[in-house]
Ligand code: ADP
């Protein structure tokens with residue numbers, strides 16, 4: 223049998239030390255690299271900041287030929303290529319930003335065997351011309367970065383990624399490595415199927431982020447000014463530290479940045495409304511200036527590697543648990559203590575769902591995305607340790623309570639709200655799903671002004687005298703967070719309707735637990 227001339231892990235370690243200055247591999251890096259060095263396919267799911275790039279850069283340098291890296295964003299590609307060049311690695315990129323001359327120079331370098339790493343965009347690869355030219359090169363490995371972009375079940379689907387499955391046929395003997403920070407079991411299966419990685423070994427690192435202290439806080443409903451003020455207060459308490467404040471819209475982003483600047487914070491707004499040059503300038507400032515706070519939409523994020531971000535605040539919640547974990551994961555990349563604070567309210571879940579509704583996507587995909595939104599809010603409004611809840615969602619069933627999040631620090635008392643939930647759901651149903659929250663509560667409490675006989679005759683009329691007004695608000699909000707009720711914006715006069723029918727049925731039958739956080743000042747006598 224032929225001797226195994228694969229580079230060894232020791233050689234890999236020496237290279238890691240020489241080029242990157244890291245003493246040793248961490249987490250699953252060594253196992254992943256060993257597989258790739260041996261020429262086998264891999265899917266590596268490592269948390270943000272876990273050092274995914276080294277997993278393909280090291281083997282690309284050690285194996286003969288050029289390593290092809292597919293990366294979704296030009297900015298990300300540019301950063302990595304520049305960093306590698308500075309470290310003395312022969313890296314180049316082929317993207318739409320290059321002149322003809324620059325492109326020719328890259329191809330020349332690739333053909334002459336000078337390059338260790340060549341970064342390409344998925345759009346570039348989707349064009350047959352580039353593939354033909356690549357097929358003539360000795361390729362050492364193919365790395366697919368941010369591999370969750372291939373999956374519609376992920377939160378960042380990019381249609382161009384779909385064509386990457388063809389690489390399996392064009393380069394049958396080249397090892398391929400897909401890396402991502404976010405993949406629940408379903409996304410993972412989809413990545414393996416779409417990229418034709420059937421034989422790949424799958425590595426999933428723990429998603430624990432022990433240096434992060436997480437908190438979720440309910441907003442005062444409907445009061446933007448109060449939310450802005452709360453954000454200012456939270457940032458003030460962290461004065462002098464570098465952080466990121468995520469906002470759901472460009473307007474919100476400008477507004478919060480203004481409020482923070484008025485309060486004396488070095489706040490920088492960042493969103494897709496600025497052109498690429500202006501965004502770069504703002505990013506530079508954030509990286510360079512001490513205690514700068516980036517106030518950003520999700521246009522800011524992927525690939526930003528600032529190690530000393532001390533806090534991430536969500537002025538508006540993200541769209542899924544994956545996005546949540548990725549965004550709070552931008553804090554504390556240096557391993558030092560950092561915080562994540564998420565503000566959320568019932569109008570946020572309504573807004574997230576509405577936004578999904580407006581998107582052109584297959585019904586099945588929409589349903590999955592809708593469920594993701596609900597799962598996020600159920601976590602935020604839940605009484606389970608934050609990291610434990612998220613890690614279980616990612617498939618780490620044995621994840622233990624973190625001990626430091628708001629829930630662990632001060633476990634909220636909950637009460638069994640099954641019966642109130644049944645009453646609320648029945649009331650919404652009997653009332654024909656035609657009313658808003660206040661009106662439904664009045665009905666439950668038997669307080670509807672000038673009540674008409676048809677309403678007073680319903681079996682749900684006045685059955686809710688055992689809870690206070692605040693108690694009912696909390697129950698109904700929680701049912702919305704759990705997806706049992708949904709708010710229909712109805713052009714500014716929101717009504718509530720029943721949510722997922724299966725879940726609603728489970729509550730009626732008493733098969734699903736409903737626990738609501740205290741204090742809803744409970745069961746006081748109502749005159
Ligand atoms: P990811 O892409 O997984 O978010 P990166 O590849 O950008 O992470 O790496 C995150 C940071 O961790 C970088 O600053 C990188 O240099 C550093 N890093 C990677 N591997 C190691 C290691 N073995 N030891 C120490 N630091 C590492």
Ligand code: ZN
Nearest residue numbers: 607624627630
């Ligand atoms: Zn905890």
